[in-house]
Amino acid sequence: QVQLVESGGGLVKPGGSLRLSCAASGFVFSDYYMTWIRQAPGKGLEWISYISSTGGYTNYADSVKGRFTISRDSATNSLYLQMNSLRAEDTAVYYCARDGTTGDFGDYDYWGQGTLVTVSS
């Protein structure tokens, strides 16, 4: 069965860095676009980044552009989010999700359980 498991969240000071990971299993990882979505405490969902199946295309929300970098490793079936210059407003649960259409159509059919990132001094 499809599984996505995020890790790497935690408490970090403003201006600091953190790298999130998402371990994928149960499907052919290299066939699917992958995405990161976050949810601040008590708030709605915010799309932040996607990466194509080959890793050749990426895109970011304006709120994280230039600070966050998405990447993937098909050898280990892993998705990553490198987060630099973190701000208090980046505090959120971060979810990885698969686009089930094998393209970029927003069909996020499987989600991980999320990992909490807290940015605070």
Added chain:
Amino acid sequence: QTVVTQEPSLTVSPGGTVTLTCASSAGAVTSVYYPNWFQQKPGQAPRALIYNINNKQSWTPARFSGSLLGGKAVLTLSSVQPEDEADYYCLVYYGGAWVFGGGTKLTVL
């Protein structure tokens, strides 16, 4: 920055029908924006319901349906069940990026 607007909250009686809408500040929501719908219950990750306007996931109950109407994406719940109480989010594609609506809190009462 495109803003996607949903009703903040709606209340429906069990067995009733309710319509949730998704509008964009950039203009009419059409098929080229691939509207999708997600359900989220407290303490859980979101769950996909509808993709590309009106296509259901294999697990989506038949009482959920998606459409476009009056320049908006629409999620209709018929014969609402108590377990449908949740937050619902639309997702649309604008300018190469994806944007979630603010979400609708649906209460079944």
